[in-house]
Amino acid sequence: MQKRIFNIEANDPVARDTFRIVLRTDGDVSVRSGQFVDIALPGFYLRRPISVSDRLPDGVVLYYKVVGEGTRAMAAMRPGAQLELLLPLGSGFHPERCREAALLVGGGLGAAPLYLLAKELLAAGKAATAVLGFNRADEICLTEEFRALGVPVLIATLDGSVGTKGFVTDAIAAAQPTFDRFYSCGPLPMMKAVCAALDAPGEVSLEERMGCGAGFCYGCSVQTRGGARRVCADGPVFDKEEVLW
Amino acid sequence: MVEKDLSVSLCGIRMQNPVVPASGTFGFGLELADSLDLGVLGGISLKGTTREARFGNPTPRIAECTAGMINSVGLQNPGIEVLVTEKAPALRRIYGGVIIANISGYSVEEYAYNCARADACPAIDILEVNVSCPNVHGGGMAFGTDAASAAAVTKAVRAVARKPVFIKLSPNVTDIVSIARACEDAGADGITLVNTFLGMRIDIRKRKPVIANKMGGFSGPAIFPVALRMVWQVAHACRIPVMGCGGVARAEDVVEMMMAGATAVQVGAENLRNPQASPEIVAALPALMGSLGINSLQEIIGIV
Numbered sequence: 001m002q003k004r005i006f007n008i009e010a011n012d013p014v015a016r017d018t019f020r021i022v023l024r025t026d027g028d029v030s031v032r033s034g035q036f037v038d039i040a041l042p043g044f045y046l047r048r049p050i051s052v053s054d055r056l057p058d059g060v061v062l063y064y065k066v067v068g069e070g071t072r073a074m075a076a077m078r079p080g081a082q083l084e085l086l087l088p089l090g091s092g093f094h095p096e097r098c099r100e101a102a103l104l105v106g107g108g109l110g111a112a113p114l115y116l117l118a119k120e121l122l123a124a125g126k127a128a129t130a131v132l133g134f135n136r137a138d139e140i141c142l143t144e145e146f147r148a149l150g151v152p153v154l155i156a157t158l159d160g161s162v163g164t165k166g167f168v169t170d171a172i173a174a175a176q177p178t179f180d181r182f183y184s185c186g187p188l189p190m191m192k193a194v195c196a197a198l199d200a201p202g203e204v205s206l207e208e209r210m211g212c213g214a215g216f217c218y219g220c221s222v223q224t225r226g227g228a229r230r231v232c233a234d235g236p237v238f239d240k241e242e243v244l245w
Numbered sequence: 246m247v248e249k250d251l252s253v254s255l256c257g258i259r260m261q262n263p264v265v266p267a268s269g270t271f272g273f274g275l276e277l278a279d280s281l282d283l284g285v286l287g288g289i290s291l292k293g294t295t296r297e298a299r300f301g302n303p304t305p306r307i308a309e310c311t312a313g314m315i316n317s318v319g320l321q322n323p324g325i326e327v328l329v330t331e332k333a334p335a336l337r338r339i340y341g342g343v344i345i346a347n348i349s350g351y352s353v354e355e356y357a358y359n360c361a362r363a364d365a366c367p368a369i370d371i372l373e374v375n376v377s378c379p380n381v382h383g384g385g386m387a388f389g390t391d392a393a394s395a396a397a398v399t400k401a402v403r404a405v406a407r408k409p410v411f412i413k414l415s416p417n418v419t420d421i422v423s424i425a426r427a428c429e430d431a432g433a434d435g436i437t438l439v440n441t442f443l444g445m446r447i448d449i450r451k452r453k454p455v456i457a458n459k460m461g462g463f464s465g466p467a468i469f470p471v472a473l474r475m476v477w478q479v480a481h482a483c484r485i486p487v488m489g490c491g492g493v494a495r496a497e498d499v500v501e502m503m504m505a506g507a508t509a510v511q512v513g514a515e516n517l518r519n520p521q522a523s524p525e526i527v528a529a530l531p532a533l534m535g536s537l538g539i540n541s542l543q544e545i546i547g548i549v
Contacts, residue, residue, distance in 0.1 A: 001280045003521055045465060046309045046518055070309075086520065209305040211316060212517040214280065216272035218292070218321045219307040219517075221300065228300050228321065233276070 001086055001214050006059065008081045011074075015141040017066045018109065019075050023083060024059035031055050033117035034093035034185075034205055034237040037062070038086040038213035044070045047086065049213050049232070051185070051205070053112035053142075054119070060087070063112040063141065089213055090236050093183055093203055095120045101127040103179035104151075105168050105194050107186020108134060111142045113205060117183055118151050129154070129177040133168035133190065137161040152177075169197045188245075195240040202240040206231050249531040250541040253287070255486055255508050256409035256434050258370060260287040260343050262530065263542060264499060266523045267490050267513035268293050268347035268373065268413070269318065273332040278339055280520055285527050288343030290437075290511060291332065293375050295349050296359055298324035308446040308455040313465020313492070314514055315444045317458040320349055325359045329366035337368035345371040347413070353401045356388075361405040370409075373488075374402055377415030377440035389415040389440075392427035403432035411488060413437040416468075416475055425479040436479055437488040437511065439472045464514040468492040473505050480506020480547055494522070496529035500537065506547040 006023035014020045031037075031052050037060060038047040048070055054061035066072050077083070095102070095117060102121050104114040111132045121128045130146045133156040140162060146153045155163030156171040164171040168190060182198050184191045185205040195202060208231040211219030215233025222229055224242040229235060251262035265288040271277065274289045283289070302319030323332070328346060336344060346363040350356035356374060363369050376389035376398055388394045395412065402410055412428040414421060416439035425436050441462025446455040454460075472491020480487045489507030493499060494515040502510045515522040530542070539545055 001520065003519070040518070044309065045312060045314055046307070209307050211307045211314070212270075212520060214276070214520055216276040216520070217270060217307075217316070217517050218272070218301065218318050219316060220304065221306075221318075221321055222304065223300060 001089060003084060003086055006083050006085050008077055008079050008083065009059070010079055011077055014063070016138040018139065018141055019064055019066070021062050021064065021074075022056075022059060023062070023085070024056065027058060029055060029058055029060060029087070031060060031088040032092040033095065033120050034113050035088040035090045036236065038089055038210075039074070040084040041070050041074055043073065046211065047213055048074070049089070049210050051113040051236075052088075053115050055116060063109050065109055086213060090232060091234065093117045093205075093237050095124060095126070097201070098126050098181040101129070101179045103172070103177055103182040103198070103200070104128055104130045105172070105182055105184040105186070106130065106132045107168060107190040108139065110184070110186030110205070113185050114183060115142055115145055118146060118149055122149060122151070129179065131156070131168045131171050131177070133157070133171070133186065135159065167193065169193050172197065192245045195243070195245070203237050204240055204243060205236045206238060206243070207236065249534045249539070250543070251527070251530055253508055253543050253546070255343070256371070258343055258409070260509060262287040262527050263503065263507070263509040264523055264527045265290055265343070265345065265488065265509050265511045266516055267511035268345075268375065269316070270513045270516040271523075274336045274340060275332065277520060281524050283340045284342070285524050286342055287509065287527070288345055288371075289336070289340065290345040290347050290373055291328070291336070292322055293320050293347040293349045294322045294325050294328045294359065295320055295351070296325050296355050298322065298327070303457040305455060305457055306461070308461065310444070310446065310463065310465065310467070312467040313463055314517065315446060315456060315461040315463050316441070317456045317461030319458065325362045329362050329369070333366050333368035343370045344368055345373045345411075347373045347375055349375045353397055356398050357401040357405050360402040360410070364406040364408050371411060372402070372406055372408055373411045373413050373437055374398060375413045375440070377413050389424070390418050392424045395424050396427040396431040399428045399431035399433045409434040411435040411437045413440055415440050416471065416491070417443050421475050422478050422482045425483050429483045429485050433485060435486045435488065436483060437490055438479060439468075439475050439491045442468055442471070464492065466492045466494050469494075469498060473502060476502060476507050477505040477549070496526050496533045499526060499530065500533060500539070500545065503542060503545050504547070504549045508546055
């Protein structure tokens with residue numbers, strides 16, 4: 001874990017209440033899919049943990065939703081401003097455990113970390129299909145980025161305005177994609193439904209309110225089949241069998 | 246420039262400097278061994294430990310506040326045997342400073358048992374007895390909010406320990422001085438103060454408490470003046486040394502706590518927002534001492 005200063009290169013709205021921020025620093029950045037950064041926001045006491053959506057040689061791309069005062073302040077920051085990040089944090093996904101074809105199941109901004117995972121899978125010669133669920137059309141993001149990689153994208157919207165009407169599990173049932181391992185990030189009820197519906201081995205990325213973000217305050221602990229685990233340091237990615245829904 | 250002497254003597258134990266990450270904000274030290282140089286720290290107070298392993302409270306356990314935070318971890322820990330057979334010895338292998346075991350309990354007997362086990366562990370230098378955790382119903386703080394109970398725990402622990410015993414006090418009391426004096430009279434070698442202040446936040450959109458356990462311990466820079474006042478009161482009312490704790494975030498705060506009477510100074514919540522806070526504070530002390538005309542930190546203890 002390092003503490004480093006990043007410059008904001010871009011910080012733009014891409015969907016309803018959703019921003020994409022590009023951060024660059026001096027020197028190489030090392031981070032894997034499923035890992036996160038912890039951002040110090042001026043004027044706020046605790047950091048904001050945000051998963052990494054893409055890695056640049058000297059930076060990261062993040063997506064975040066404006067949900068409170070901190071993220072609202074972050075959305076108002078302009079290119080050229082600086083942010084202090086802790087990174088890399090967390091365990092990350094395991095693309096190496098996929099044999100040939102992966103299913104990437106994202107709900108809302110859960111799509112973000114799956115993008116870097118898709119790049120890692122493709123670089124390793126494996127195939128990937130993305131299934132992305134959103135509440136409504138104006139929340140949709142990242143779908144064109146997945147398609148630009150050559151990753152087929154299935155969309156589900158709750159209001160039926162785009163793609164399959166319903167949940168990601170409805171889109172999966174309709175399209176019957178082929179895969180030997182799945183990876184999921186999104187709301188807990190969605191991931192629970194996905195794990196119940198899919199027989200293949202899978203990994204899910206959990207979310208919890210964090211203190212330190214680096215494994216020493218025990219503020220984000222969850223009970224798992226293997227005992228108490230820290231979401232920030234033992235996770236956020238866990239095998240589906242480990243999670244006690 | 247004259248070489249600055251950061252060392253202090255705490256119950257006869259030499260510390261290379263007075264800076265100690267506070268219990269609960271630094272794990273068992275091991276979690277941070279790869280991320281920073283533990284060797285620069287004067288001491289490390291380990292995560293609070295009970296006889297049996299505990300998962301702690303449900304999540305959310307953390308709430309952000311202005312100039313601070315609330316935690317309700319609830320003493321998640323692996324139990325006293327793991328502390329004395331695994332955690333403390335593992336830290337001793339990589340760290341030469343003062344190792345402080347933080348001990349909790351649900352009864353006087355449990356406090357005594359846990360302290361006897363920690364006392365017998367060669368890796369541990371000081372016992373810090375937590376009679377003040379606000380996050381565990383039925384235990385902990387009940388002992389720290391009453392002078393007679395705090396004295397009873399102190400007496401029981403003192404009887405089984407050869408190592409220095411510090412009692413960590415709660416600030417959620419009417420008269421902290423009377424409790425500190427009761428601990429001193431019962432044989433405490435030192436006092437750590439303060440633990441967190443009982444606090445609460447409500448999510449006004451969800452119309453419910455942010456913390457699953459509703460209330461938790463408030464810490465951070467907002468409590469510094471109150472903690473400092475209590476350190477000053479207790480340090481001047483007792484003859485035993487004080488470890489000052491509460492809202493310390495910078496080298497200036499360390500000096501201020503020491504002038505109020507603290508022999509060592511613990512850094513708590515600041516570690517959570519900046520894992521490198523404690524080493525950074527140590528690194529900033531010599532230049533600050535230079536600007537203040539201080540050659541030895543030991544000389545400023547309790548000068549106010």
